[in-house]
Amino acid sequence: MEGIGGYVFVREVGRGVHGQVFLATPPARLDVDHAPVAVKVFSADAAEDGFALMVERLHAFADLASPLLVRLHEAGLEGRTAFCSMEFEPFGSLASPTREVGRRERVEAVGRAARAVHALHEAGIVHRGVRPANILLALRRAVLAEPAVAQVLSPGEHLTGLGTRGDARDLEFVDPALMRGAPAGRHSDIWALGVTLHIALTGFGLYPALTSADPMVAARMFLRTRPEPDAGLSTRERAVVGRAIHPDPGERYPTAAAMADDIDGLPT
Incomplete structure (x- = not known):
């Protein structure tokens, strides 16, 4: 997969049961100074009502705008494939850090x-x-x-x-x-x-x-x-x-x- 929803994938940075995460170049509409973002692509085909509920939950999460929560950018649907984009954290996660974590x-x-x-x-x-x-x-x-x-x-x-x-x-x-x-x-x-x-x-x-x-x-x-x-x-x-x-x-x-x-x- 080379991209989705106007995002151009650079490389895969994570994979789980429910989908893949890619480092991506965002589309111009996102207005994030062309900084790379993370895009999660869900593996399950999205039902219309399921996608609407997903967007509702992600909006509620994003509305908190807490520094303790990753910054979400948008959610989208291409065909029956759902995705969402968020701020890219370059040092990985507690499960797979890219630097030493004491x-x-x-x-x-x-x-x-x-x-x-x-x-x-x-x-x-x-x-x-x-x-x-x-x-x-x-x-x-x-x-x-x-x-x-x-x-x-x-x-x-x-x-x-x-x-x-x-x-x-x-x-x-x-x-x-x-x-x-x-x-x-x-x-x-x-x-x-x-x-x-x-x-x-x-x-x-x-x-x-x-x-x-x-x-x-x-x-x-x-x-x-x-x-x-x-x-x-x-x-x-x-x-x-x-x-x-x-x-x-x-x-x-x-x-x-x-x-x-x-x-x-x-x-x-």
């Missing part, structure tokens, strides 16, 4: 993501995509990428919590309550923040045994296992992660801001 910076990045999630929650938006790959790195800050919107493009294609093309390694970011039919909310994003913090602190997730290529087998393993923070973490670190991933959503942090306060208090 432990302190990783923890601070998760704290910023938690405050970004709180801002979304206060605006009535559930992110549903919190994970290291969606925490983007700039020179002196981290920003949270756009909320998960791929599941609204083709209604009925995605299972609760894990897409039909899902990777078992992504499953641990899904609140088990969602897998049991509960609606997404503050509690589900806080779960994902807890898993993300554990990875930032240790370099690995809470479910190392989730290696099956079959999402349904992985889901059964996931629901039967109660994760515990790594024993090598400090008492305070284990307490923050443990509260965020408590099996009872009512026992987790009441807000992502409260979790961010505890993250900021961790020794680094």
Whole structure:
């Protein structure tokens, strides 16, 4: 693919279950001084009502104009292929940084993501995509990428919590309550923040045994296992992660801001 919607692709910079991300030269209509931008191209064919809902959610995200959130430019549809463009962060993400990222910076990045999630929650938006790959790195800050919107493009294609093309390694970011039919909310994003913090602190997730290529087998393993923070973490670190991933959503942090306060208090 050489481009879409007037954007000319320079190179691919990311790939996931729901699509690809390209570094691109923007069209003149964008008026961003010809700076390169990132364009996410979704792999699912977009139904008309699904695309409208995606645009609505992205507009709500963009309207916050928070320095904790990636700057979105526009969303578009070419044929049945949906895409959105955003500010390009050249240093990658917590999952795939393009420069060295120390432990302190990783923890601070998760704290910023938690405050970004709180801002979304206060605006009535559930992110549903919190994970290291969606925490983007700039020179002196981290920003949270756009909320998960791929599941609204083709209604009925995605299972609760894990897409039909899902990777078992992504499953641990899904609140088990969602897998049991509960609606997404503050509690589900806080779960994902807890898993993300554990990875930032240790370099690995809470479910190392989730290696099956079959999402349904992985889901059964996931629901039967109660994760515990790594024993090598400090008492305070284990307490923050443990509260965020408590099996009872009512026992987790009441807000992502409260979790961010505890993250900021961790020794680094």
